[in-house]
Amino acid sequence: MDPLLPKHKYYPLQQKIKEMKLSGVNDFILTISEIDQLLAESNKGMLPLSAFKYGPLYWGNDLKSPTHVWKPAWLTNECYITEVNNLNNVRRCGTIHFTFR
Numbered sequence: 001m002d003p004l005l006p007k008h009k010y011y012p013l014q015q016k017i018k019e020m021k022l023s024g025v026n027d028f029i030l031t032i033s034e035i036d037q038l039l040a041e042s043n044k045g046m047l048p049l050s051a052f053k054y055g056p057l058y059w060g061n062d063l064k065s066p067t068h069v070w071k072p073a074w075l076t077n078e079c080y081i082t083e084v085n086n087l088n089n090v091r092r093c094g095t096i097h098f099t100f101r
Helices: 011-022 032-043
Strands: 027-031 079-088 093-100
Touching: 011 027, 011 032, 011 079, 011 093, 027 032
Parallel strands: none
Antiparallel strands: 027 093, 079 093
């Protein structure tokens, strides 16, 4: 699996995860607001409705679907999503728990 390139929407998330890995943490949590902010600061938009609608399926760790182009953001950093909580698109809230292996 190849890492995302700077032109990809989820590249800023990939870079944040890489930064966390280099800092030596074993796991960390990002809020939906933090992820949206990463994307917005890079003019990449915000998370789509499907990130909320499909919850754990959207944030899963498999790459079987060729349409799941966002998953290399964490998987190329040997990072896995271990928990998805309280996703709500209307309030743009929830948390994603990442763990390095």
